[in-house]
Amino acid sequence: MLDQRKASILRAVVEEYIDSAQPVGSGHVAAAPGVEVSPATVRNEMVLLEQEGYLIQPHTSAGRIPTDKGYRYFVDTLVGPAPLGQDAAQQVRSFFNKAHGEIEQMLSDTTRLLSDLTDSAAVVVGPAHEQALVRSVQLVGLAPRVALLVVILSDGSVEKCTVDLDQDADEVTITRAGAHLDTHVRGRHLDELARIGSSGHAEADAVVRAAIGAATGVGSSDDQVFVGGTARMAGAFEAVETIREVLGILEQQLVVVTLLRDVLDRGLSVAIGSETGMAPLAECALVVAPYGIEGERAGTIGVLGPTRMNYPQALAAVAVVSKRLGRRLSEG
Amino acid sequence: MLDQRKASILRAVVEEYIDSAQPVGSGHVAAAPGVEVSPATVRNEMVLLEQEGYLIQPHTSAGRIPTDKGYRYFVDTLVGPAPLGQDAAQQVRSFFNKAHGEIEQMLSDTTRLLSDLTDSAAVVVGPAHEQALVRSVQLVGLAPRVALLVVILSDGSVEKCTVDLDQDADEVTITRAGAHLDTHVRGRHLDELARIGSSGHAEADAVVRAAIGAATGVGSSDDQVFVGGTARMAGAFEAVETIREVLGILEQQLVVVTLLRDVLDRGLSVAIGSETGMAPLAECALVVAPYGIEGERAGTIGVLGPTRMNYPQALAAVAVVSKRLGRRLSEG
DNA sequence: CGTTGGCACTCGATGATACCGAGTGCCAAC
DNA sequence: GTTGGCACTCGGTATCATCGAGTGCCAACG
Numbered sequence: 001m002l003d004q005r006k007a008s009i010l011r012a013v014v015e016e017y018i019d020s021a022q023p024v025g026s027g028h029v030a031a032a033p034g035v036e037v038s039p040a041t042v043r044n045e046m047v048l049l050e051q052e053g054y055l056i057q058p059h060t061s062a063g064r065i066p067t068d069k070g071y072r073y074f075v076d077t078l079v080g081p082a083p084l085g086q087d088a089a090q091q092v093r094s095f096f097n098k099a100h101g102e103i104e105q106m107l108s109d110t111t112r113l114l115s116d117l118t119d120s121a122a123v124v125v126g127p128a129h130e131q132a133l134v135r136s137v138q139l140v141g142l143a144p145r146v147a148l149l150v151v152i153l154s155d156g157s158v159e160k161c162t163v164d165l166d167q168d169a170d171e172v173t174i175t176r177a178g179a180h181l182d183t184h185v186r187g188r189h190l191d192e193l194a195r196i197g198s199s200g201h202a203e204a205d206a207v208v209r210a211a212i213g214a215a216t217g218v219g220s221s222d223d224q225v226f227v228g229g230t231a232r233m234a235g236a237f238e239a240v241e242t243i244r245e246v247l248g249i250l251e252q253q254l255v256v257v258t259l260l261r262d263v264l265d266r267g268l269s270v271a272i273g274s275e276t277g278m279a280p281l282a283e284c285a286l287v288v289a290p291y292g293i294e295g296e297r298a299g300t301i302g303v304l305g306p307t308r309m310n311y312p313q314a315l316a317a318v319a320v321v322s323k324r325l326g327r328r329l330s331e332g
Numbered sequence: 333m334l335d336q337r338k339a340s341i342l343r344a345v346v347e348e349y350i351d352s353a354q355p356v357g358s359g360h361v362a363a364a365p366g367v368e369v370s371p372a373t374v375r376n377e378m379v380l381l382e383q384e385g386y387l388i389q390p391h392t393s394a395g396r397i398p399t400d401k402g403y404r405y406f407v408d409t410l411v412g413p414a415p416l417g418q419d420a421a422q423q424v425r426s427f428f429n430k431a432h433g434e435i436e437q438m439l440s441d442t443t444r445l446l447s448d449l450t451d452s453a454a455v456v457v458g459p460a461h462e463q464a465l466v467r468s469v470q471l472v473g474l475a476p477r478v479a480l481l482v483v484i485l486s487d488g489s490v491e492k493c494t495v496d497l498d499q500d501a502d503e504v505t506i507t508r509a510g511a512h513l514d515t516h517v518r519g520r521h522l523d524e525l526a527r528i529g530s531s532g533h534a535e536a537d538a539v540v541r542a543a544i545g546a547a548t549g550v551g552s553s554d555d556q557v558f559v560g561g562t563a564r565m566a567g568a569f570e571a572v573e574t575i576r577e578v579l580g581i582l583e584q585q586l587v588v589v590t591l592l593r594d595v596l597d598r599g600l601s602v603a604i605g606s607e608t609g610m611a612p613l614a615e616c617a618l619v620v621a622p623y624g625i626e627g628e629r630a631g632t633i634g635v636l637g638p639t640r641m642n643y644p645q646a647l648a649a650v651a652v653v654s655k656r657l658g659r660r661l662s663e664g
Numbered sequence: 665c666g667t668t669g670g671c672a673c674t675c676g677a678t679g680a681t682a683c684c685g686a687g688t689g690c691c692a693a694c
Numbered sequence: 695g696t697t698g699g700c701a702c703t704c705g706g707t708a709t710c711a712t713c714g715a716g717t718g719c720c721a722a723c724g
Contacts, residue, residue, distance in 0.1 A: 025687050038697050043688065061688050061703040101493055101546075135472045135480075142488050143663070148467075150490055152482055156474050160490050161433055214433075230562065231579035240566060243575060247563035331475065357716050370668050375717065393674040393717050 002054075007078060008034045009045050010054055014066045014074045018308045023063030068273035068307065071285065075270050075311050082312040084320050088117050096324045103156055103329070108226045110301065110325060115229025117317040118287075120236065120305030121250065125257055126224035127298035127329065129153050134185045134192075139178030139211060144168050149181075149211050151190065155293070159190075163214040169207050177207035190215075223299075225253040236306045237283065245280035250304070260300045263288050269315070273307050283307055287314040291326035301325065334386075339410060340366045341377050342386055346398045346406045350640045355395030400605035400639065403617065407602050407643050414644040416652050420449050424649075428656045435488055435661070440558045442633065442657060447561025449649040450619075452568065452637030453582065457589055458556035459630035459661065461485050466517045466524075471510030471543060476500050481513075481543050483522065487625070491522075495546040501539050509539035522547075555631075557585040568638045569615065577612035582636070592632045595620050601647070605639050615639055619646040623658035633657065 002010065012032035016024040026039040026046060035042065046064055049055045054070035057063070066074065084092065095113045099106050107124045114122035132153040141147050147163040169177075180199040185192045193212050198205050227250050234243045249255055259278065263271045263286060271277075271286045287309075288302040301322050303314045334342065344364035348356045358371040358378060367374065378396055381387045386402040389395070398406065416424065427445045431438050439456045446454035464485040473479050479495040501509075512531040517524045525544050530537050559582050566575045581587055591610065595603045595618060603609075603618045619641075620634040633654050635646045 023687090027687075039687090040689095040697050040699090041695085044696090047689085057688090059704070061686080062705075063687065100496070103494075135474075136470055136482075138468055138470060138484060140467045140484055142467075142486070146663075148484065148488050148490075150468075150482070150484055152470060152472055152480065154474070156480050156494065158480075158482055158490055158492050162435075162488065164432070228583065231576050231583055234566070234572060234576045234579055238572060240570060240572060240575065243572065244563050244566045247566055251560065251563055331478075355716090359716075371716090372668050372670090373666085376667085379718080389717090391675065393715080394676075395716065 001077075002049075002073065005035075005037065006045055006049055007073075008032075009042055010049060010066070010070060010073060011078045013046075013055060013064055014070060014078075017065055018310060021308060023058055023065050025063035028063075066308075068275065071272045071307055071311075072270075072275070075272070075315075079312050079315065081319075082316050084117075084316045085313075088317065089320070091117065092320055092324060096328050099328060104224065104226075106328075107224070108228065110321065111226045111228025114301060114303055114317060114321055115232055117321070118303045118305065118310070118314045119232050120303050120309055120314065121227065121229045121233035121246075123250075123256055123260065123300075123302040123304060124226045124228075124325075125260055125300040125302075126226070127155060127157070127293060128223060129155050129157050129159075129190075131189070131296070132157065133187055134190055135187075137178065137182040137185060139163070139174055139181060139207070141169070141171060141174045147174055147207070147211070149215055151215070153190070161214050163207075163211045165207060165210050167206070169203060173201075173203045174207055176201060177204040177211065180204060180208055181211060223257050225256050227256065233304060236309075242280075242283055246284060246304070249278060249280055257300075259286070260288050260302050263302075264290060264300060269318075270311065285309050285311070287311070287318050289318040289322035291322040291329070293326055294330045298326065298329065333409075334381075334405065337367075337369065338377055338381055339405075340364075341374055342381060342398070342402060342405060343410045345378075345387060345396055346402060346410075349397055350642060353640060355390055355397050357395035360395070398640075400607065403604045403639055403643075404607075407604070407647075411644050411647065413651075414648050416449075416648045417645075420649065421652070423449065424652055424656060428660050431660060436556065436558075438660075439556070440560065442653065443558045443560025446633060446635055446649060446653055447564055449653070450635045450637065450642070450646045451564050452635050452641060452646065453559065453561045453565035453578075455582075455588055455592065455632075455634040455636060456558045456560075456657075457592055457632040457634075458558070459487060459489070459625060460555060461487050461489055461491075461522075463521070463628070464489070465519055466522055467519075469510065469514040469517060471495070471506055471513060471539070473501070473503060473506045479506055479539070479543070481547055483547070485522070493546050495539075495543045497539060497542050499538070501535060505533075505535045506539055508533060509536040509543065512536060512540055513543060555589050557588050559588065565636060568641075574612075574615055578616060578636070581610060581612055589632075591618070592620050592634050595634075596622060596632060601650075602643065617641055617643075619643070619650050621650040621654035623654040623661070625658055625661045630658065630661065 009029055012029045012035050013024045016028055026042040029035055029042045030039040053067055055064040056067050058065060107126055110124050111122040132155040134151060135154050136152040138150040139147055145165040145168060149161050149163050151159045184196045193215055237243050269288055273282050276286055283306055284304055285307045286302055286304050288300055290297050290300050292298055303318055341361055344361045344367050345356045348360055358374040361367055361374045362371040385399055387396040388399050390397060439458055442456050443454040464487040466483060467486050468484040470482040471479055477497045477500060481493055481495050483491045516528045525547055562582060569575050601620055605614050608618055615638055616636055617639045618634055618636050620632055622629050622632050624630055633650060635650055
């Protein structure tokens, strides 16, 4: 799409802008390694790059800034798979060596890791338990008319919901209902709950029906989302309004999962500015990667920073962490 | 401590500053209701208030701003228990009518409610299960050498942790170990785990010991923290650096619980600026309230905003929400 | 004697002006 | 086609004057 020279110039502008945050002039570009022409020639080329939409000038007689399209070309064409730095790699290794215990805690900590690595906000979407099987079902009474349904899934996650009972049920009835539920869905998919028949005991059946009612929707689409490093993100922008808007997005878990899913569904690993489809993220870029457990796609991790983020670094970090995280979760 | 007139003037300054964010001059104070003296007199009094540390001037020939001490006097002496506004009260009611299901979800939603009510960031610390009894213990195998210990407590919370086994254990052994654990701590305090004796079966005992080891520390001090409305908080400050620092604090869950606990332990319901004991919160104030379940103190809620936040509103919101939340959780 | 109006003074905020310099666009020369 | 030269642009910064909200002080007043 772009000839060799234009590409070098675009790369120089992007790289310079990423670490100076200042519009880049022809002089700096000409001085960059990989660009062997004079400032005048650079200027001529930059006019063309601007016409084609890769660069813009904030105002006449200022340097150029990459557009979303410019960043896009940069990440698609100009950025090779870079390895993670020495110490970053070490950080990842030691993190996953230490990681253990509760999965939620670990996913939450992973956002910190990613955030540390990339100096941006990080997002981790927990594994979907779509195809997880039920390991165990427990029903325990909490209060006279309230019980708690706890479902342990084969992937190690635990789902629970409170069950409001229409009428008082004694311990025995609840236990009986729980056992009934357990024997009928243990080892199967959670959906099977809906197809449970009578236990042959009227009171217990009432409890069973209440539990089934409460449990609908428990197994599906309640992806857990963990967000970390928002402070770092805030440091990357100078306009308070921008920070406010981005925080507003990150606080809406549903929006965040949808966003990540959308990006992945479009086959992208990077969404830049307007590509995110969300107006408040016009100045942001999102780098995502799915992670898999035993080959199955399970969840997603992502990094959210300003459009002038360090893409090679972010891509490398996201790639490595998603791979290690998947491996770690596959072990059990 | 302050005579009637000084108090009125201080109140006028605080109230004016809270909604203008601008240094307040003698003219505005004199015009305020409750102050019936001339600007000249106000000036004389303000000099004294400044000497006593209730006010400061950002620079000569500017209006005055309350100091932390000034705000402190305001909340201690000048602010009565204000009722919540009509629509706010309605909002709280409808929230708690709709609230149901998982406790975590509800606590998380509560941060949104508080944040909406006060236009600040909100924090909710989940109930401590210090004195909760064990309702049920489950041990399920996940992978060859990994099991999951799930403990259901009488307050409806579910704790879990993965258990790494030294050697392979078959389903039967794990089930046996689980049953052993269950029969010995069910109905008791989680601490009893440590005192469990042998089950009379060597392999199962190994699993039991591993589970006990993994479970230490599970029941204690892992308070859940929910934070919401950080976007609103960001809107209240103009310096990006301040926002960054405050976000940094809010991201550290342990720091947040400690902070709230400290404030409550000192018998305060409001901590202003340096009273928080955290340098990054010098420009922040924290309004907290404990909530209780069936009379027992269970958790804490709080609102974090700028020192020039609307204290009467925040105090009212925090009081009402903590009461309703406690009542809601007591029901089951 | 406390309170008040008057008044000179302070000082940040605002706006006009000049200047600087990075950067551009264009053109002629190589 | 590339390059050096050059006039031009225009945002950023500094300087300076002005404005006005607000102060401190003082003398007058009830």
